[in-house]
Amino acid sequence: MTADQAFPQLTDPLENRLGYQLRRASAVMMADLGRLLAPLDLTPAEATILILIGANPGCSQSGVGRSLGINRANMVPLIAALLKQGMVEKAPLDGRSQALTLTSAGRAKVEAAQRIIDKHEARFQALLHGSNRDALIAALHAIRAG
Amino acid sequence: MTADQAFPQLTDPLENRLGYQLRRASAVMMADLGRLLAPLDLTPAEATILILIGANPGCSQSGVGRSLGINRANMVPLIAALLKQGMVEKAPLDGRSQALTLTSAGRAKVEAAQRIIDKHEARFQALLHGSNRDALIAALHAIRAG
DNA sequence: TATTGTTATACTCTATAACTATA
DNA sequence: TATAGTTATAGAGTATAACAATA
Numbered sequence: 372m373t374a375d376q377a378f379p380q381l382t383d384p385l386e387n388r389l390g391y392q393l394r395r396a397s398a399v400m401m402a403d404l405g406r407l408l409a410p411l412d413l414t415p416a417e418a419t420i421l422i423l424i425g426a427n428p429g430c431s432q433s434g435v436g437r438s439l440g441i442n443r444a445n446m447v448p449l450i451a452a453l454l455k456q457g458m459v460e461k462a463p464l465d466g467r468s469q470a471l472t473l474t475s476a477g478r479a480k481v482e483a484a485q486r487i488i489d490k491h492e493a494r495f496q497a498l499l500h501g502s503n504r505d506a507l508i509a510a511l512h513a514i515r516a517g
Numbered sequence: 518m519t520a521d522q523a524f525p526q527l528t529d530p531l532e533n534r535l536g537y538q539l540r541r542a543s544a545v546m547m548a549d550l551g552r553l554l555a556p557l558d559l560t561p562a563e564a565t566i567l568i569l570i571g572a573n574p575g576c577s578q579s580g581v582g583r584s585l586g587i588n589r590a591n592m593v594p595l596i597a598a599l600l601k602q603g604m605v606e607k608a609p610l611d612g613r614s615q616a617l618t619l620t621s622a623g624r625a626k627v628e629a630a631q632r633i634i635d636k637h638e639a640r641f642q643a644l645l646h647g648s649n650r651d652a653l654i655a656a657l658h659a660i661r662a663g
Numbered sequence: 664t665a666t667t668g669t670t671a672t673a674c675t676c677t678a679t680a681a682c683t684a685t686a
Numbered sequence: 687t688a689t690a691g692t693t694a695t696a697g698a699g700t701a702t703a704a705c706a707a708t709a
Contacts (some may be wrong), residue, residue, distance in 0.1 A: 377689085381573045381584045385565060389638055389650075390546035394658035396587060397695045399541040399661050400536035418701085419531060427527045433667060438527045440541060445700065447669060467667040492535055498659040502536075502652045510653050511538035513644040516547050523666085527669045564677090591677065593692060613690045655708055666709070677698075686694070 400495060407487050411480065418484045420449060424459060425481045429470040546641060553633050557626065564630040566595060567619065570605060571627045575616040
């Protein structure tokens with residue numbers, strides 16, 4: 372018995388649903404990125420936080436959270452892990468805020484992560500040979516704003 | 518002090534990342550659908566399961582899971598909830614499989630959910646005025662296959 | 664009065680391992 | 687040997703409420 376006889380495909384009324392396909396496609400890319408970043412001991416969330424701090428030295432923890440859609444409470448253990456690993460430093464900004472910057476170890480990690488992410492993105496973009504990649508990004512921005 | 522002075526936007530090096538924008542766009546649509554389905558006492562996951570059973574009467578629980586990317590173990594409480602709510606019925610198929618079908622209450626729920634999903638999808642598709650909607654779906658399929 | 668950072672907490676989602684019964 | 691259904695469990699991710707210190 373062949374595999375496709377053993378598991379006949381179900382009729383899928385969700386094939387043409389934007390929200391559903393967005394979710395499944397996102398899951399595929401997230402899982403791939405997670406596998407690729409694991410050897411660096413980074414999760415996709417940690418990598419995006421490091422990238423954002425690298426591009427915005429002196430930013431606050433809440434600012435990072437607002438930008439990434441992660442709420443303040445959930446930023447605490449994420450930043451704590453990056454501090455513990457020596458990738459991020461805090462410096463008092465005013466009495467309540469702390470300015471975040473990357474350490475040199477953090478900068479090295481970000482560069483390694485960026486190289487991995489670049490390859491990962493290029494691999495998926497290559498699958499979109501027909502469609503316009505910029506139009507896809509523009510569509511995703513429009514959906515986010517909706 | 519205006520709001521944008523209080524929360525200056527951070528420089529965002531993720532603006533142009535396919536995987537990241539996919540994830541954020543997906544989260545926006547999922548949150549919207551969750552809000553819209555809540556009055557029906559349905560989660561997006563339950564709605565997609567009902568839709569799939571409705572389109573494939575007699576399918577198995579594992580078949581639904583394979584199609585939706587939900588593993589067998591996690592299907593158990595999902596199907597149990599739909600059985601308890603009287604929306605799905607099980608009938609012995611062979612000694613180990615159960616054929617799933619919708620009850621009349623389940624069919625009514627699916628129809629109500631489909632109406633909500635249709636409006637939700639139409640609202641987001643309207644935001645994509647410039648770009649080709651079919652090209653977007655095709656791109657998402659290509660990413661899923663990658 | 665609003666914001667930052669924090670703690671505690673709870674709920675959902677996802678993943679794995681192991682088991683029984685059946686094919 | 688592989689599949690269906692199940693149980694138990696653990697780890698993420700996400701959400702809210704509340705608090706202290708500060709603006």
